[in-house]
Amino acid sequence: MKITARLCLLFGWVHALKPSLPTNNAEISRRDAIKATTAISTASIFLPTTQSLALPLDAPAVSNAPPAVSISAAGKATLPKMGLGAWAWGDSLFWGYSKDEDKELEQVFRYAIENGVSFFDTAELYGIGRSESLIKDFAARMEDADRQKISVATKFAALPWRTKRGDVVNAAEASVRRLGRPIDLYQIHFPNAYANEAYWDGLADCFDKGLVKSVGVSNYGKDAVKACHSSLAKRGIPLSSNQVQMSLLYRGPLDNGLKDTCDELGVQTIAYSPLALGLLTGKYNAQNFPKGPRKKLAERLFVENGPAAERLLDSMRSIAVKRGADTPLSQVALNWCIAKNTCVIPGARNMKQVKQNLGALQWSLTKDEVAMLDEASKALPSLVPPEASPFPKKDKDTGLIMFDS
Numbered sequence: 001m002k003i004t005a006r007l008c009l010l011f012g013w014v015h016a017l018k019p020s021l022p023t024n025n026a027e028i029s030r031r032d033a034i035k036a037t038t039a040i041s042t043a044s045i046f047l048p049t050t051q052s053l054a055l056p057l058d059a060p061a062v063s064n065a066p067p068a069v070s071i072s073a074a075g076k077a078t079l080p081k082m083g084l085g086a087w088a089w090g091d092s093l094f095w096g097y098s099k100d101e102d103k104e105l106e107q108v109f110r111y112a113i114e115n116g117v118s119f120f121d122t123a124e125l126y127g128i129g130r131s132e133s134l135i136k137d138f139a140a141r142m143e144d145a146d147r148q149k150i151s152v153a154t155k156f157a158a159l160p161w162r163t164k165r166g167d168v169v170n171a172a173e174a175s176v177r178r179l180g181r182p183i184d185l186y187q188i189h190f191p192n193a194y195a196n197e198a199y200w201d202g203l204a205d206c207f208d209k210g211l212v213k214s215v216g217v218s219n220y221g222k223d224a225v226k227a228c229h230s231s232l233a234k235r236g237i238p239l240s241s242n243q244v245q246m247s248l249l250y251r252g253p254l255d256n257g258l259k260d261t262c263d264e265l266g267v268q269t270i271a272y273s274p275l276a277l278g279l280l281t282g283k284y285n286a287q288n289f290p291k292g293p294r295k296k297l298a299e300r301l302f303v304e305n306g307p308a309a310e311r312l313l314d315s316m317r318s319i320a321v322k323r324g325a326d327t328p329l330s331q332v333a334l335n336w337c338i339a340k341n342t343c344v345i346p347g348a349r350n351m352k353q354v355k356q357n358l359g360a361l362q363w364s365l366t367k368d369e370v371a372m373l374d375e376a377s378k379a380l381p382s383l384v385p386p387e388a389s390p391f392p393k394k395d396k397d398t399g400l401i402m403f404d405s
């Protein structure tokens, strides 16, 4: 119960303990889903590989232009260097979202797609389905050609009472209804204390039913990734990705071998909270904390670890300024994740943020700069140490370590 309560807080699960996620009335038939899947596969061949002209005219030449999300018929997804995270789109408890933001969020969505970032990460828990529904609504108002560029990753919430493979299929069906399209990448959001093996069968069932085009996990540790990879392989389905927290303030997956394990298995790492929830953008400091739940993290960073935090931000500033006086620190934070060979999925709540964040794709860090940032970031503790994480660490049925960073 304690774990559930903490998960509720973390993911904005405010209304009920037992989920009752909204669905759209229009049912999507299995045949429609498969038809749409085929259409999207075909369209993905034509996804842009360079930035469009909508970027500022004084923008430097593109060096990190995102490739299209492509997914093989066998279900292996190749993800771009950058996607956009949609947790804040619809979540009022953690992010203080209000419906007044929808107009600008739609502009953010459009700008991203028009500028080559057309991969969106959401979850059934984000805004209790609202994030998925917003993506559906925004996409519905796009021109066909732009809509076909969109790829969506969403997530199954491994809530304690969900213990059957059928729970994964039911949740995927509901997400497909809310999104109005098949799911390009379907991820187990976090481990449960039980039933994790049943979830892997559920993922495979979703793939076989044509509800999802590829599958992944999130917040999985080394042993769990290996076990899930081998379970899916028995059904002939590749594990495409593991989405984990990774940033200059959260290096766990790099330092404990998780990223290496994923690389060895051909499982792509998706780096979430790459801006450390905004703390790495330079706008927050000891005099200016974010409101809400982030305040505690800001205190830990800027008060308890003030000098080391300042050294890291100074290193970031020195790198940014070499690219131009106006280069935002967020681009340094994102390029560090890209340099670590991850698909980075920053959140963006307004036009200024999305423009700045996509700008990271226009330049890259040198090896020396990456080393300098590594040194500065290693001097700081993880803001949320793994042991304080709300995710179950072990599967109580099998003894498998599920979470380790």
Ligand SMILES: NC(=O)c1ccc[n+]([C@@H]2O[C@H](COP(=O)([O-])OP(=O)(O)OC[C@H]3O[C@@H](n4cnc5c(N)ncnc54)[C@H](OP(=O)(O)O)[C@@H]3O)[C@@H](O)[C@H]2O)c1
Pocket: 084, 085, 086, 087, 088, 121, 122, 189, 190, 218, 219, 243, 244, 271, 272, 273, 274, 275, 276, 277, 278, 279, 281, 283, 290, 328, 330, 345, 346, 347, 348, 349, 352, 353, 354, 356, 357
């Ligand atoms: N799998 C998981 O368990 C999990 C967990 C967390 C996140 N995620 C995914 O990862 C995505 C990104 O992570 P996140 O949203 O947690 O954190 P993040 O990307 O580290 O930070 C995003 C926040 O930073 C601020 N920001 C963004 N760009 C900025 C800029 N250029 N300048 C100044 N401020 C900026 C905005 O908040 P303010 O304007 O309010 O400061 C924004 O909401 C999520 O949307 C979600 O898709 C997954």
